[in-house]
Amino acid sequence: MSSSLAFHAITKNCVFPSSKNASKSSKKYDANNNRNLLSFGNTQSLGTSKGDHNNLMATHVATRLPPVISPPIPTPTPNPIPRKEETNNGGKLAAWTSIKQERWEGELLVEGEIPSWLRGTYLRNGPGLWHMGDYQFRHLFDGYATLVKLHFENGRLVAGHRQLESEAYNAAKKNRKICYREFSETPKPKNFLEYIGDLANLFSGASLTDNANTGVVRLGDGRVICLTETQKGSIIIDPNTLETLGKLEFNDPFQRLLLHSAHPIVTKDELLTLLPDLVNPGYLAVRMKAGSNARRVIGRINCRGGPTPGWVHSFPVTENYIIVPEMPLRYCVRNLLRAEPTPLYKFEWHPESKAYVHVMCRFSGSLVATVEVPLFLTFHFINAYEETDEEGNVTAIIADCCEHNADTSILDKLRLKNLRSSIGQDVLPSARVGRFRIPMNGMPYGKLEAALDPEEHGRGMDMCSINPSYMGKKYRYAYACGAHRPCNFPNTLTKIDLVEKKAKNWYEEGAVPSEPYFVARPGATEEDDGVVISVVSAKNGEGYALVLDGSTFEEIARAKFPYGLPYGLHGCWVPMD
Numbered sequence: 001m002s003s004s005l006a007f008h009a010i011t012k013n014c015v016f017p018s019s020k021n022a023s024k025s026s027k028k029y030d031a032n033n034n035r036n037l038l039s040f041g042n043t044q045s046l047g048t049s050k051g052d053h054n055n056l057m058a059t060h061v062a063t064r065l066p067p068v069i070s071p072p073i074p075t076p077t078p079n080p081i082p083r084k085e086e087t088n089n090g091g092k093l094a095a096w097t098s099i100k101q102e103r104w105e106g107e108l109l110v111e112g113e114i115p116s117w118l119r120g121t122y123l124r125n126g127p128g129l130w131h132m133g134d135y136q137f138r139h140l141f142d143g144y145a146t147l148v149k150l151h152f153e154n155g156r157l158v159a160g161h162r163q164l165e166s167e168a169y170n171a172a173k174k175n176r177k178i179c180y181r182e183f184s185e186t187p188k189p190k191n192f193l194e195y196i197g198d199l200a201n202l203f204s205g206a207s208l209t210d211n212a213n214t215g216v217v218r219l220g221d222g223r224v225i226c227l228t229e230t231q232k233g234s235i236i237i238d239p240n241t242l243e244t245l246g247k248l249e250f251n252d253p254f255q256r257l258l259l260h261s262a263h264p265i266v267t268k269d270e271l272l273t274l275l276p277d278l279v280n281p282g283y284l285a286v287r288m289k290a291g292s293n294a295r296r297v298i299g300r301i302n303c304r305g306g307p308t309p310g311w312v313h314s315f316p317v318t319e320n321y322i323i324v325p326e327m328p329l330r331y332c333v334r335n336l337l338r339a340e341p342t343p344l345y346k347f348e349w350h351p352e353s354k355a356y357v358h359v360m361c362r363f364s365g366s367l368v369a370t371v372e373v374p375l376f377l378t379f380h381f382i383n384a385y386e387e388t389d390e391e392g393n394v395t396a397i398i399a400d401c402c403e404h405n406a407d408t409s410i411l412d413k414l415r416l417k418n419l420r421s422s423i424g425q426d427v428l429p430s431a432r433v434g435r436f437r438i439p440m441n442g443m444p445y446g447k448l449e450a451a452l453d454p455e456e457h458g459r460g461m462d463m464c465s466i467n468p469s470y471m472g473k474k475y476r477y478a479y480a481c482g483a484h485r486p487c488n489f490p491n492t493l494t495k496i497d498l499v500e501k502k503a504k505n506w507y508e509e510g511a512v513p514s515e516p517y518f519v520a521r522p523g524a525t526e527e528d529d530g531v532v533i534s535v536v537s538a539k540n541g542e543g544y545a546l547v548l549d550g551s552t553f554e555e556i557a558r559a560k561f562p563y564g565l566p567y568g569l570h571g572c573w574v575p576m577d
């Protein structure tokens with residue numbers, strides 16, 4: 001049993017609550033150290049959660065609590081004792097390397113100053129484990145979900161990570177091979193009979209993964225859900241301990257559609273999402289009220305082109321409308337059935353089917369506009385809003401997205417082999433802030449143009465966020481990952497000013513930052529009054545949390561983890577009060 005990961009790097013800066021006094025999220029005062037202590041769920045959850053590593057933890061709890069650690073994830077060499085150099089991934093960028101321990105938690109030493117108003121937990125989800133036993137995954141999106149947390153309180157930072165215990169992860173760990181269909185990987189059937197069984201399981205959804213490695217959202221009722229694009233991969237977690245609590249079991253008939261958008265729109269009252277219908281090509285827009293597990297239909301949109309719906313990883317809303325993109329990159333049922341990855345994985349590029357944007361009334365579900373637009377490729381919409389005339393009539397919808405110039409080659413660039421081998425080479429395809437203008441006067445065509453010169457952000461553009469209070473409203477600022485070339489992956493944090501059409505960029509040589517997440521200062525009146533949080537994999541194999549000022553975009557604090565961090569995708573904020 002290893003308890004390594006060279007904790008000495010931080011324990012000297014850490015103080016840990018004793019088990020006797022430990023209670024969830026309570027503040028403690030340590031007379032010996034004359035410091036305020038934060039105590040966390042780890043001290044309590046350990047006794048109740050499963051796994052032999054918890055017994056190890058329980059013994060620690062009886063004395064003083066060290067950071068929560070766990071046995072190493074199975075590798076071809078069972079239970080290797082991580083050497084000191086493994087804490088920094090042998091000095092090499094850890095972004096594309098599997099996380100080495102199932103879980104860890106501890107206080108980080110903060111350089112700079114975290115504002116005292118920043119009270120709560122930033123959670124990040126992403127595919128942080130790309131092997132199981134001898135089996136190596138091939139694509140970034142295949143990895144098993146690794147959750148990272150940064151808990152800010154009184155200028156201090158307690159961080160941690162934990163593997164999400166999906167059925168897919170648990171089964172792979174037990175059998176030391178993949179057992180469910182992931183983004184690009186499929187378990188290999190042993191014989192023809194098994195193949196036939198597998199096809200049946202695909203149609204029922206049984207063989208699809210629940211590896212919720214993409215997003216994490218906090219619902220209006222306080223539940224925190226990890227998400228992927230399979231509906232069965234909607235998993236509830238405890239935001240303090242990162243413990244997997246169970247599935248979000250939908251109490252409605254729509255699970256038969258199997259898939260949904262990985263990025264629902266969440267407000268304090270409800271969750272809105274789109275369910276692609278692969279049989280009768282179209283999209284079902286549904287809403288689920290806070291506190292409920294039952295989704296209700298808002299409306300349905302039939303596809304205008306193509307054999308299947310376009311991939312709908314995300315979609316935007318305005319105050320009154322749901323914007324439904326119909327991309328030429330469409331789901332492909334044949335590719336879903338295939339055992340080996342195809343060039344576009346579960347998708348196919350259908351330029352002949354053209355591209356459309358539909359506008360649905362958020363309340364009645366009626367279709368109010370459908371326009372043809374230039375071919376486009378986007379995974380992430382940034383925001384959308386309504387333009388009105390003097391009488392208040394909506395004349396157009398503006399919808400912004402991270403647009404990949406209708407070029408699907410980005411999907412191939414995100415194969416692990418490419419990410420690992422082309423570091424420093426200028427192979428990242430160009431992307432831009434694509435701005436759709438959708439007329440609301442019955443005209444059949446919409447426009448798509450760059451919202452600012454893409455050179456402002458190095459022609460890299462993805463993993464975006466905005467001030468959440470501006471969702472659906474006219475807004476000025478977007479935060480995203482951009483490019484400092486040469487690079488093979490977005491390597492900057494960029495703040496886009498859509499009015500001045502300028503960008504401010506944060507860059508550190510060789511580092512890979514994840515999605516910048518904006519948290520507003522309570523009581524703020526300016527859109528960019530707040531901080532931007534990111535988790536960075538550094539060139540030297542280390543990892544750190546980074547806090548930038550939302551307005552100046554200058555660094556205000558950073559805190560080093562005791563180990564290098566794999567890349568992660570999307571985050572959310574869980575406020576304390």
Ligand SMILES: CC1=C(/C=C/C(C)=C/C=C/C(C)=C/C=C/C=C(C)/C=C/C=O)C(C)(C)CCC1
Nearest residue numbers: 141181182183209214228229346379461462490
């Ligand atoms: C698991 C199955 C599927 C899952 C699809 C997933 C997990 C899709 C995830 C997509 C993500 C994370 C997209 C992010 C894009 C980021 C980019 C392009 C960054 C670019 C940088 O420049 C299905 C395929 C839906 C069905 C089978 C099972």
Ligand SMILES: [Fe+2]
Nearest residue numbers: 214262313570
């Ligand atoms: Fe995403």
